[in-house]
Structures are given as structure tokens and as C-alpha cells.
Amino acid sequence: MSTKKITVTINGETRSAEVEPRLLLVHFIRENLSLTGTHIGCDTSNCGACTVLLDGRSVKSCTVLAVQADGKNIVTIEGMAQGAQLHPLQEGFKEEHGLQCGFCTPGMIMRAADLLAHNPNPTEEEIRWGISGNLCRCTGYNNIVKAIQYAAEKIRDTGRESIPFTTHHPTETTA
Amino acid sequence: MFCNTPKEISGMGHGMKRKEDARFIQGKGHYVDDIKLPGMLYMDIVRSPYAYAKIKKIDASRALAIPGVLAVITGRDLEKYNLHWMPTLMSDTQMVLPTDTVMYYSQEVCAIIATERYIAADGVAAVEVEYEPMKPIVDPHKSMDPNAPILRPDKGKTDNHIWHWEVGDRNATDRVMANADIVVKEQIYIPRIHVASIETCGCVASFDPVEGKLTMYMTTQAPHAIRTVVALVAGHVGLSEEKIRVVSPDIGGGFGGKVPVYPGYVIAIAASVLIGKPVKWIEDRMENLQADSFARDYHMSCELAANKDGRIQALRIKTLADHGYTDAAANPSKFPAGMFSIVTGSYDYNTAFTEMDAVYTNKAPGGVAYRCSFRVTEAVHAIERMVDVLAMKVGKDPAQLRMENFIKKDQFPYKSALGWEYDSGDYHAALKKAMDIIGYDALRREQAEKRQRGELMGIGISSFTEIVGAGPSRHFDILGIKMFDSCEIRVHPTGKAIARLGTKSQGQGHETTYAQIIAQELGIPAEHIQIEEGDTDTAPYGLGTYASRSTPTAGAAAAIAARKLRDKARKIAAYLLEVSEEDLEWDVNKFFVKGAPEKAKTIQEIVFASYTNHPLGMEAGFEATHYYDPPNLTFPFGSYICVVDIDKETGEIKIRRFVAVDDCGNIINPMIVEGQIHGGLTQGLAPAMFEELIYDEDGNMLNGSLMDYLVPTAVESPKWETDKTITPCPHHPIGAKGVGESPTVGAPPAIANAIVDALSHLGVTHIDIPITPQKVWNILREKGMVETV
Amino acid sequence: MIPQAFDYESPATVGEAIALLQRYGSDAKILSGGHSLIPMMKLRLATPERIIDISGIKGLDYIREEDGFLKIGALAKESALEESALIARKYPLLLDAAKMIADPSVRNRATVGGNLAHGDAANDHPAVMLAYRAEIIATGPRGQRTIPIDEFFLGFFMTALEPDEILTEIRIPIPPAGSGGAYKKMERKVGDYATAATAVQLTVDGNGVCRHIGIGLTNVSAAPMRAQRSEDALRDQRLSDELIKQAAVMAGQDCDPNPDLRGSIEYKRSVVKTLTERAIKTAIERAMNA
Ligand SMILES: Cc1cc2nc3c(=O)[nH]c(=O)nc-3n(C[C@H](O)[C@H](O)[C@H](O)COP(=O)(O)OP(=O)(O)OC[C@H]3O[C@@H](n4cnc5c(N)ncnc54)[C@H](O)[C@@H]3O)c2cc1C
Ligand code: FES
Numbered sequence A: 001m002s003t004k005k006i007t008v009t010i011n012g013e014t015r016s017a018e019v020e021p022r023l024l025l026v027h028f029i030r031e032n033l034s035l036t037g038t039h040i041g042c043d044t045s046n047c048g049a050c051t052v053l054l055d056g057r058s059v060k061s062c063t064v065l066a067v068q069a070d071g072k073n074i075v076t077i078e079g080m081a082q083g084a085q086l087h088p089l090q091e092g093f094k095e096e097h098g099l100q101c102g103f104c105t106p107g108m109i110m111r112a113a114d115l116l117a118h119n120p121n122p123t124e125e126e127i128r129w130g131i132s133g134n135l136c137r138c139t140g141y142n143n144i145v146k147a148i149q150y151a152a153e154k155i156r157d158t159g160r161e162s163i164p165f166t167t168h169h170p171t172e173t174t175a
Numbered sequence B: 001m002f003c004n005t006p007k008e009i010s011g012m013g014h015g016m017k018r019k020e021d022a023r024f025i026q027g028k029g030h031y032v033d034d035i036k037l038p039g040m041l042y043m044d045i046v047r048s049p050y051a052y053a054k055i056k057k058i059d060a061s062r063a064l065a066i067p068g069v070l071a072v073i074t075g076r077d078l079e080k081y082n083l084h085w086m087p088t089l090m091s092d093t094q095m096v097l098p099t100d101t102v103m104y105y106s107q108e109v110c111a112i113i114a115t116e117r118y119i120a121a122d123g124v125a126a127v128e129v130e131y132e133p134m135k136p137i138v139d140p141h142k143s144m145d146p147n148a149p150i151l152r153p154d155k156g157k158t159d160n161h162i163w164h165w166e167v168g169d170r171n172a173t174d175r176v177m178a179n180a181d182i183v184v185k186e187q188i189y190i191p192r193i194h195v196a197s198i199e200t201c202g203c204v205a206s207f208d209p210v211e212g213k214l215t216m217y218m219t220t221q222a223p224h225a226i227r228t229v230v231a232l233v234a235g236h237v238g239l240s241e242e243k244i245r246v247v248s249p250d251i252g253g254g255f256g257g258k259v260p261v262y263p264g265y266v267i268a269i270a271a272s273v274l275i276g277k278p279v280k281w282i283e284d285r286m287e288n289l290q291a292d293s294f295a296r297d298y299h300m301s302c303e304l305a306a307n308k309d310g311r312i313q314a315l316r317i318k319t320l321a322d323h324g325y326t327d328a329a330a331n332p333s334k335f336p337a338g339m340f341s342i343v344t345g346s347y348d349y350n351t352a353f354t355e356m357d358a359v360y361t362n363k364a365p366g367g368v369a370y371r372c373s374f375r376v377t378e379a380v381h382a383i384e385r386m387v388d389v390l391a392m393k394v395g396k397d398p399a400q401l402r403m404e405n406f407i408k409k410d411q412f413p414y415k416s417a418l419g420w421e422y423d424s425g426d427y428h429a430a431l432k433k434a435m436d437i438i439g440y441d442a443l444r445r446e447q448a449e450k451r452q453r454g455e456l457m458g459i460g461i462s463s464f465t466e467i468v469g470a471g472p473s474r475h476f477d478i479l480g481i482k483m484f485d486s487c488e489i490r491v492h493p494t495g496k497a498i499a500r501l502g503t504k505s506q507g508q509g510h511e512t513t514y515a516q517i518i519a520q521e522l523g524i525p526a527e528h529i530q531i532e533e534g535d536t537d538t539a540p541y542g543l544g545t546y547a548s549r550s551t552p553t554a555g556a557a558a559a560i561a562a563r564k565l566r567d568k569a570r571k572i573a574a575y576l577l578e579v580s581e582e583d584l585e586w587d588v589n590k591f592f593v594k595g596a597p598e599k600a601k602t603i604q605e606i607v608f609a610s611y612t613n614h615p616l617g618m619e620a621g622f623e624a625t626h627y628y629d630p631p632n633l634t635f636p637f638g639s640y641i642c643v644v645d646i647d648k649e650t651g652e653i654k655i656r657r658f659v660a661v662d663d664c665g666n667i668i669n670p671m672i673v674e675g676q677i678h679g680g681l682t683q684g685l686a687p688a689m690f691e692e693l694i695y696d697e698d699g700n701m702l703n704g705s706l707m708d709y710l711v712p713t714a715v716e717s718p719k720w721e722t723d724k725t726i727t728p729c730p731h732h733p734i735g736a737k738g739v740g741e742s743p744t745v746g747a748p749p750a751i752a753n754a755i756v757d758a759l760s761h762l763g764v765t766h767i768d769i770p771i772t773p774q775k776v777w778n779i780l781r782e783k784g785m786v787e788t789v
Numbered sequence C: 001m002i003p004q005a006f007d008y009e010s011p012a013t014v015g016e017a018i019a020l021l022q023r024y025g026s027d028a029k030i031l032s033g034g035h036s037l038i039p040m041m042k043l044r045l046a047t048p049e050r051i052i053d054i055s056g057i058k059g060l061d062y063i064r065e066e067d068g069f070l071k072i073g074a075l076a077k078e079s080a081l082e083e084s085a086l087i088a089r090k091y092p093l094l095l096d097a098a099k100m101i102a103d104p105s106v107r108n109r110a111t112v113g114g115n116l117a118h119g120d121a122a123n124d125h126p127a128v129m130l131a132y133r134a135e136i137i138a139t140g141p142r143g144q145r146t147i148p149i150d151e152f153f154l155g156f157f158m159t160a161l162e163p164d165e166i167l168t169e170i171r172i173p174i175p176p177a178g179s180g181g182a183y184k185k186m187e188r189k190v191g192d193y194a195t196a197a198t199a200v201q202l203t204v205d206g207n208g209v210c211r212h213i214g215i216g217l218t219n220v221s222a223a224p225m226r227a228q229r230s231e232d233a234l235r236d237q238r239l240s241d242e243l244i245k246q247a248a249v250m251a252g253q254d255c256d257p258n259p260d261l262r263g264s265i266e267y268k269r270s271v272v273k274t275l276t277e278r279a280i281k282t283a284i285e286r287a288m289n290a
């Protein structure tokens, strides 16, 4: 079977690689690019531990082929802080104790980044539904909700972008 | 709440932000699958599609023909090194790989070693195994049938009985039961469930053929014990204990599931030793759910006797425990059913008897303490359900019945009917507080009105007593190793410290809480105390983190090691200030001369002196170690109240409110304690309404993936409301008790009681968890409340 | 869980994709959002030799009204439905359903076309499109053809698409004034496939008489199904609670569910009845307020 050359922009950097078509995006990110902050927690696309942003939208990278990301913009947890400055979501998770073992945390943060980019002022209910594709076994979710509320407020107050390295958030195309 | 240090020091009682978070929120956690070593190979496992079958043939030729597949390891290969069997933590035996028979669905059959993860997976798909399926035992009630196959002839067994265990006074209990005004009975099943931590299990086994040393990176909650077990199992092939280093990196949730030694670990070690290269094995989620240790699976026949006023007089429980094909629980060895005998609960009566029989079936082995210190969840569910059944029978409000039966505050220390010494408690206060917060009386009025209108609403209480912190060495050991734990503190010349402990955090925040304990005792800012765990080459020996034992054992060890250092500090301060030790008094972070507070030496000055200017005849440096052997267990408790609304047509259940009042003694970090409680509550909700490992009659697991094993999301999980009472533990050096498990233990009966309460006017007394809409609907149909179409 | 190796093509146009389908025949499989296919490939329940990834085809993700239809390009994502002002304004049934499909990250990838082409009665869009009386546009070497939704689902994971055809568009007739719709889904937990669900789209005239009615059911039959008898019972009738209940009971009777982890046959029938009743009532309410 043939391989394919792909080029992606990941956390603002351009990276190319020759990959097997069957390579899952999550493995490409973790193994080929050595960005191990993106995790794997299931085989059936249910847990969300692998969530990254693909062209500004949260996706489960275990259910995307690396070749499908060719030419696209990826942001992972490693791209969220700007230098020493944490992203408001990262801050929120720490301040509100939104994590325990930390295994679900990168996926939660990436999912929440998309949520806040499209709904800067979510209700608690909207946050809970908004992260319903991300499982956390440790926290009971109370503090994850608070962490996202913390970040929402911070983003509103500071005018920071919810999603770094992305200038547009493609939504619907209507003619 | 106890809190007497300033925020800069952040001793006990401060909601200090977690030190470990910096790496986790930036994707810099270091979990086992993040490890990449030069030349590392990958292992993947072929698993059985049958619950019970003879292996006729394993044909690996197609797999071996795949470029990159280096080896296929079978039980026959391991047999040559006598590594095909291993002991379980309960001194039973478990196959590493089978030589002829598979005993449960998804059991390891053989392993592929390949240069890449993807190639290993191709290898798995290419192995052809010929099986001769046999009729498995799935229902534990049938395991003792005369015609049942004998599952463990290898152990010389003639039936499928593993052990019988009993505690209490059988005759006295029988007598009280026979003469009681009221005896209520229920069959209560606690389903087989799974910890399902979001990180699965895995390892990198790295054998260095030159040094003859094995480094084992693995997802283990008990690295030291694992090192010893590996030395015992593989000593005969040259792995002696000083040549084994177990490293437990960051762990993505453990909850008891990462205590046992799974076959995959051992196969990876064997492969690395044989090939001389590092071998990585990371299990899939499906393997994790289907083959790793389960929890619970107790079938309990419960009887509770009382007088006509509802004063409890006796408890009798007979349990059938399904252990799968081997007893791979992780209990202390003298306690095959763990701390199940806490089952008499929070109530004052002196007669009880409980007995249990464990049997083999063709299911995955286990019986791990899933976020519960050894079978406490089962026990608490039994008693808290039975108390509600009794309340219904005598027509009393369940809160009132509890209040009337609670052990009173002034009865502590209290000797329970089954022999435990409860050290402290104030059960009335906790329940009262929960009732006040939730507005209990108003809810009961609302319920009465709703019933008039035909609406279904229920209120459930659980007032549990936990038992954690195993444990005192005269009773508690695992494979003979006593269940102490340890801490070693080194303070550097500039007054900053590193402490190493024998436990291993899996999210509990040890890097923060242990630092706070030491900060409390020594006045060194917690921020400047680095905590290390999980590397057996550096950390002192300990039995690890499970059963809420870290704070009760290693936390105590940290406090006492720090106190040893404070004793030394006193000597140095006396020397520096030229006064006698008795003239000195300690204040937060310094010794000062009584009556002359301006004459003082801070801990930093004292530590510096210990390296630069210590008294003649005193050992230089500032280090101490302590191995803590707890005098007793600790007994956290709490009262939970849950309110549910039920859709009377579909049976759907909505948790409207849930209030949890916990008492875990003195609190080290209130933020972390609260977080532990939230998480435990969701893990208690899970088996109450969603989770159960389901087998069909052929022993196939029907829901072995996260598609069908229903781990609650943020939507199912309600907004938890928490509060506390504080009754310090009298025998723990800092008065703490351990907390992580109380909510997992206390929540299921609160929820089950609420749902049953919503249906109690229809004559319903019990529903087995998980209580699903279908189960509720079945009842509604039986009672004529819904019509079938 | 790793897919078996395959070859990969990413055509830029529908024409190229069809040519590839013709060339590779049954060895090839279309990949759209990938959220049904890739999970099956990871479990090796699907082992295609060649993947033809249509997700890069430009201009096939539209959602617009034109020629009396709401036209949805096959590649429109569930999240686009959710975020569309047009859908929010005029297509409540579609919005209800989109919000209940899987979870937000899945919805960022999953396509409406894929959801239908998969032919899975457990998916939510089939019932929705049955209720809307939608049309499917299939494009193949012989050009385009229109398949009425009633002729699209042929059986268990079987659709009317030919092996060399691609589903390119879904057309929903623009609902006339006085229309409303609703989707009621019961799931074991959020993100799950339905235990059962009912899609209702109806039009009520000024006299409270039901003029158009469509009712589709999810996951209670081998192929996605319409609740025909229930529709007939309501059509051209004044909608009373009693009549609605009767129609709902019919839906419960006419479905053909399997007993499984989601529930027994009796339970699912009962749930269908309840959801149908509730969906009709919500749809009427919305029609009145439209
Ligand atoms: C965790 C999870 C939960 C889910 N829950 C739900 C749910 O609750 N409800 C629900 O409805 N769905 C659910 N889904 C399925 C999801 O909506 C799927 O993505 C959808 O069914 C298929 O769309 P797709 O674009 O991903 O298709 P793909 O997976 O790419 O394709 C599916 C099938 O359709 C074929 N195909 C795709 N597009 C075309 C086309 N244009 N022409 C011809 N053939 C085509 C493919 O060859 C393939 O056989 C869930 C998925 C996941 C992973
Ligand atoms: S790894 Fe679980 S959803 Fe991707």
C-alpha cells in the first residue's frame, strides 16, 4: 500500500511527513510529531481524550485520518499557552481544580476552546451539553464547568482569542 | 476548620492550587504511553472469542510472515521458563498465557511483538486460533451444581468453591431473628462493574542485557509491591529484586484497577528479557473493560431484625461472590472479603452475622477495591438499603428511623457487632446538616402533593460509615508485606525540601497535599517542598495508593518524619540561641525563646546551620524517614440526600438535587477534598443508574466498549452540592481520615433509596442497581401504571 | 484498534469521485465525515481496500433554500445545521435532531449525507427525512437522479444508492405556513444512539385540521421506517388529544424493534408511543406559534 505526503500547520508550525493512509491523526500527532499532550482513552470515539482543533473546530483525532488533515490547521494542548502566558482555559482548570489525574484535561480544554469560540457566554446547561463528548472519570464535572465559566469570563474581559493560531472559524457556508 | 499557617506557607486547611497542574494543563504530563525508548518494540495481544474453550492450535505463520512482526509468544513458550502462571494478590494463581484452555471471554491467548504498533495490530488479525468451545459457567448460582464443570482442576479442586468466610455470632443472630417483632429481607445484587479510568493500563518493559537490569514503567498504584512480586515470580530467571526498578509515571486514574498485575505486564517483561529490547504494551479500551479486574459482583441475601418501633436488633447477610476464574482481588490477605464486616453500618446494635462463599465462573478475574476500601461499597449498599426497607415496613420516615438508631456521639470509641472499633463520629449532626441544606421537610410535603397528582418523586438518604487506611500491621498485609507506608524528607541547605513516599498519586493531588502536611509541621512553604513518588529506586518502600490509605498512612508518615526533623531543629535552635531546649517554643516556622519572641531562629536558619554550623556530636544534614504503622483504621462518615423525579411514562429518572455532607476529619486541602468528593459521587452515580458489565449465557461480554458501558457524562452527572462536618480522627497524627472513597460508597444507596422511595407507595421495596428506565418501566407496568401498546 | 491498511484517494470533484468508484468497484468505499466508517475500520468490521475521501470536495456543504426546497449539500456537517440561523428559524425538527446526534466534536465532522447514506436505522436523520418527505439526489456516471425518501432505505444497512453513485444533496420541501416539527429521542445517556425516537413534521390549518403529516421512527426497525398508519389517522383530521394518543399507540404497535441492551420489545414500543405523542404535541405547538 502506498504512502502519502502530508503537510499540516500545527500550533503555528508547518510540518510535513510521509504517512500511511491508515495512520490516525492522533497517532500522527503523538508519535510522528511527539506531541504527547493529546491522549487516547477509547476505541469507539466516545471519550474525547484525543480532542484537538482542526481548522478551528474540535474533533476527535482518533476518528480522523492523518491524510484528512493535509493542508489543514491543527491546534493541540501544547499550542494553547502563548509563551509563558497560560490560556484562560488552562488558568481556569488550575484555579477551579478542574482536573485530577489530568488525562482527560487536554481534550476537555480543546473542546471547551471551540465551545467558547462559538458561544462566549454559555449557561451551565450549555457547558454540560457542550462537553458531553468528553469523559472525565475523576472530577465529577462540577469543577470542569466552573473552569470553563472562569475562562469564559476571562476571555470576555480581556478580549483574548479562545482559539490561538486560527484567524477564522469556518461555520456554515450559505450561498 | 484547622488552619493556622499563613498562605505563604500553606500548611493544613489551605485550598492551595495544585502544584502538579502546571504540567497537566499544558499537555506535559508524562503518562506511560508517552514513553519512547530507543529500539522500542510494541506488543499486542490475541484474545479469546470464547468464555471457555480448549485451544486446539495456534497458527502464527501468517502473522510471522508480516514484515516487522518479530515474534509470537504463546503459553507454551512461557512454559519453558515456568512463566505461564503467576500468583494473584490473593494467593490464587492466574495464567499469564494459556497452554491449553481459555477460561474467559477476551482472555489473552498469545502476544505479537513487532517493530510498530500498527504492525503488531496486523499481526493480531493474522493469527489463526482453532478452539473447541465448551459450555461455560456464567451464573455463579450454578457454579456449585453437581453437574457443573470443574474449572480449576489444576489446583486439585473437586468443585468450584474458592473460600468460605464468616464473622459474627451465628447462633445469637439466629436467636434474635427468630424472636424479633419484625424481620425484613431482600436479595440485593451489586453488579459487576469496572473502574474505567480514562487511561487504560500499559507498560514499557525495558531489560538491559548488559546490566541485567529490568526497568518497568507501568501504570501501577503500588510500584514497590509490584517490584517484590516480580522478584518472586521471575527470580528463577535471574531477576533479583535489586535488578528491578519499577517506575510509575503519571497515572491517568487508577481507582483500584491499577493495583493488580495483569498478564500483559508479565508477557511484556518476558518479551523484553528474551529479545533484549524495550517492549511497550498499551491495552485498548475494549481489552481494558473485558479483561482487566472487575469490581463488586456480590449477590447478598440480607435480613434485618427490629422491634416494632424500628429499633434495629440484628443483621444477617449471606453472600455469594463471583470471582471469575481466579480470585484476583487485591484485599489484605486475612480479609478475603475485605472490610465487608463494616456492614453493620452507622447503627447501634450488637448482634450480627455475615458469611460469604466465593466461587469460580468463566469470567474475567478480579474483585478489586474500586474506589472503595475493600468491599465497603457492597456493605454500605446492603445496610443502607435495608434500613430503608425497615423504615417502610414500620411506617417511619427513613431519616427519623436513622436518627433513632444511630450510634450516639458519646458512644465513641464504639465496638461494632462485627468487631471494629469505630474511633469517632457524630452521625446525627451530619444527617441533620444534610436535611437542613436540602430542606427535607418541605420536600416530603412536595412529594405528598405530587403523589396525589400521580407524579413520581423520591427522596433517598444514605448515612454511611467508611473504614479506610489499611492498616495496622498486626492484621493487615498483602502477600505477607505489612501495610505500613513511608516518607523520607530531605531538606536542602537553603531550606527547600524534597520528600519521597511509598504511595502513588493517580490524580489525588499528593504533590500538593503531602507538601502541605510537611509545611504544616516544619513551616517550610509548601511551594518549596517537592514531592516524589513512584520510582522504586528512590522512594522508600510502601504499599501504594488505594483504599483511601494514602493520607491515613503515608500522610501520617510525612507528619511524623517532619516531627522528627522538628525535634532536631529544636536542638539546633537551642544551640544557636544558647538556651536550653525546654526554653524554646515553636511558632509556625520558627523556634523562639519563651518570653522573648524577638530571640528566634527560623526553620531556614536552622536548616542552614545543620549543614554549616551544627552542634558538635550531632549528625550533619537535615533528613528523616518514617515508616508509619497505623494503630487503627479510620472511619470517615457522612450523610447524603438525593431527590429524583421520574417520568411516569418512560421510567426516565432525573436527579434533581444531591446533597453530600462528609466528615473526613481534619482537612489538609479543602479544594482537593471537595474535588475528590465530586468525582466519587459521579462514580457512585455510575453503578446506581448506568454501569454494569453484562454477559450473555455463553459468557460473552455484551457491552465491553465505551459505546455501551455507560460512563456518565457532564449531562447525567448532576451539580453536586457538598458540605462537611469535622470530627478529627483521634489516633491520626494530624487528625485526618482519608476521603476519596466515601462518595463512591455513599452515593449508590442514596440514589437507589430515592428511586425506590418514588415508587414505595406502589409497594416497591427494592430494585437492583443499576436502576435503568427500563427497570422502572417494568415495575410501572406490573403495577398497572403504564399500558403496553 | 488500528484499521487494516488501504489505499487512499481524495478526489477534488464529484466527477473524479465517480470515476474512481467506477474504476475500483466494490473494493472502494466512500469516506465522508468518517464517523461511522472509521470506527468500523478501527474495529476491522470494515476492511475496504481503497478509501475515496470526498470530504475535500468543495462547494458540497451548502444549506440553502432554492426552488421550493431546503437544499442540503451531502457534506454539510451536523454542527452547521446546529449553527444555521435558517434552520433555527424554519426547521425545528432538523435542529432538534442535529442537537441530539452524538456529541459536539462528532457533529463537527459527521455529515448529513453520510448519516443517510450509511442506511443505519439507528441514525437520526433517516427518520427526520422520512417525516419531511425529503428527496435524495444521487449522482453517478449516468448523471443525477432524484430518489424519494420512501424509496431510499431498502433494508438493513441497505440504500437505493448504486455502488457507483454518490449522495450529493438532500432536498426538503419548504414547509408551508402553519408548519411545525419536533424530534423526541430517548437515549441511555447523552451522545448515544436512540433507544427509540420519533420525528414529526406537520402542517395545521386555521381550523386546527392537520393538512400535512410526516412521522418517522428511529432504531425500532431493520430499516428506517415511517409510521404510516399514525400519519393516516391524523391527516385531514382535527387534532384532539385523544386522536393524537391513538396515532401514537399505532406507532408503538407498528414498529418492529429488537430486544437489546437498550430495552425490551415491549418497552421500546411503549417509548415509541410516548415519544410520538409528545413529538406531535410539540410540533403542533410550534406550528401554532410559527
Ligand atoms: C460516538 C458516536 C456517536 C454517534 N451517535 C450518533 C447518533 O446519536 N445519531 C446519529 O444519527 N449518528 C450518530 N453517530 C454517527 C454519525 O452521525 C456519523 O458520522 C454518520 O452516521 C455518518 O456520517 P459520516 O459523514 O461520518 O459518514 P462516513 O462515516 O464517512 O460514511 C458512512 C457510510 O456512508 C457512506 N457514505 C458517506 N457519504 C456518502 C455519500 N455522500 N454518498 C455515498 N455514500 C456515502 C460511506 O461509504 C460509509 O459506508 C455517532 C457516531 C459516533 C462516532
Ligand atoms: S480516544 Fe476516545 S474519543 Fe478519541
Ligand code: FES
Pocket: A098, A099, A100, A101, A102, A103, A104, A105, A135, A136, A137, A138, A139, B198, B252, B253, B507
Ligand atoms: S481528571 Fe482524570 S479523567 Fe478527568
